[in-house]
Amino acid sequence: KQEVTQIPAALSVPEGENLVLNCSFTDSAIYNLQWFRQDPGKGLTSLLLIQSSQREQTSGRLNASLDKSSGRSTLYIAASQPGDSATYLCAVRRGSARQLTFGSGTQLTVLP
């Protein structure tokens, strides 16, 4: 059974700092990996989707990498801002769309 782990559970950084969020998964036979952002009391917003054949995806200040062989993905946030404060979740898809396993998330706080 696929297990997805995100460490740390919570992270606090000063504004302007570059940071890396980690996601690890136990079964490397994945179809793709998706990073989401969740604001308090809100739904999930998709940030980046990396297919299994890709090594990274970029959107603005965000860069996500994928290393299937080691079962790891990282989300890099450049020049963090207080507006980046949220919980970031990764989700790994094994096959069809319903076979999606979520991590428990990393709660990020960017201090002004």
Added chain:
Amino acid sequence: TAGITQAPTSQILAAGRSMTLRCTQDMRHNAMYWYRQDLGLGLRLIHYSNTAGTTGKGEVPDGYSVSRANTDDFPLTLASAVPSQTSVYFCASSRDSSGANVLTFGAGSRLTVL
């Protein structure tokens, strides 16, 4: 703005009562999903539908039922609520069930069963 609408936003329900959480999307997505989010457990799939007229069981389907009469609507019903069903429920959709597409989420429905 195109997206997913969930209702109600929040509800307190007595144990043993029935409840239907509504989900409507206007993106003409074929696939829809219901998840529950619990602290420490992350998001878990309850039921899914690959296309109108079909449904399937997810990881935690017991105590829940769904229907998919048309493309846009995917209601989740609790026939006889129990306190362990206290959770935040999210409806999501994707263009198809292949897994290649981004998953879009609704804002969630917070349910408390007393």
